[in-house]
Amino acid sequence: MLLSHVLVVGASAAGLATAEALRRKGYEGRLTLLGGELHPPYDRPPLSKQVLAGARSPDTVRLRTSDVLDAELLLGDPAVGLDPRTRTVRTASGRELSADAVVVATGLRPRTLPGAQDTAGVHVLRTLDDALALRSDLLVARRAVVVGEGVLGSEIAATARSMGLDVTLAGPRPAPMLAQLGPLAAGLLAELHTGNGVRLRLGGAVAGLEAAGGRVTGVRLGTGEVLPADVVAVAIGAEPATGWLAGSGLRVDDGLVCDSRCRAAEGIYAVGDVAAWHHELLDTTMRLENRTNATEQAIVVADNILGADRPYVPVPYFWTDQFDARIQAHGRPGPDAEATVVDGDLAGGRFVLRYARDGRVTGVLGWNMPRQARLRRPEIGGPVPSLEPSAP
């Protein structure tokens, strides 16, 4: 196919990385990046950490758009519809943009609790504006409740506590990040939080918000108990931002469903948090919500737009920073695998866990041991080594 215009919908990590990869690989045609937000592309991981804490200003999280990118950046004009047959995208302002290839990179929309929109002091955290709004409320608050014990909720709780607030973390699972890390590491994370003064109210349902005069006053648990709060951060997950694809005929099922080449239809691709693609090696349709995936998938999508026939078969990877712990997770270190310490030691706060199930390594987790964890990454997918190499 002759390629003269590529349109990327979603001007953030994955969309920008796709555009940059296209240029690096020699694409010289027209390139358009359409973004729903007014901000130029920026990086999200610092939002729940340094930006929330005030250690980094908003201008430092801007993603570099290199001079050679030579793309038209249309900001503050969300896509509202797509005709896959003509590859035409309609925008909120009435633009109609047609291209030879359309890349869907619209990420996620956070879920929230009923009534949150009309209640002052209740926040979600997905965008830079969300982070700044939450920060300004944290600065004048005394008590914060974070709802949701996943990665984002645990990070917000750690940051808010580091800012000196009285912080409670509430959520249905019995330990922070249990679903991502399994019981051993999640138990250690629980100790890290409580050791730093975060109150954990985990393992039970959250029923809703309490408010007075339009402002939040607390979070009601399933037991009826109310956790008092001046500010509440809701981090209960997010949904792929695919509403604008309704009526397009494309298959949407927890993300834009794609083949193993990240292609949803002829000339239509998906990348980043929004993409549900077929992982050939694992033989399953999956979606990843992490920063490294946004970059790695973009490279494969750019290749395929340019005529390659590459399946996307990554080893998933994410990191999180909480208090003095930098945790790096390669593969799938989930609760369904058995975790064993293979480097360092738990008491010293520096170690590597290997996760295994049915005799095969499923994941590796580094806790303040990035290099050692990375060195063990090639073990993932293979049989559990019977003899340990001597520690480097």
Ligand SMILES: Cc1cc2nc3c(=O)[nH]c(=O)nc-3n(C[C@H](O)[C@H](O)[C@H](O)COP(=O)(O)OP(=O)(O)OC[C@H]3O[C@@H](n4cnc5c(N)ncnc54)[C@H](O)[C@@H]3O)c2cc1C
């Ligand atoms: C607070 C926070 C902290 C994080 N920390 C970590 C971390 O420590 N480690 C890690 O690995 N990952 C982390 N992540 C995840 C990581 O940031 C994401 O995986 C990454 O941003 C995904 O990039 P993306 O481009 O697919 O989606 P996004 O970054 O969500 O970008 C999607 C863009 O599309 C735009 N958009 C949506 N709908 C439309 C539309 N209809 N038309 C046009 N534009 C639209 C959105 O406004 C947005 O700008 C974090 C995420 C958040 C929110």
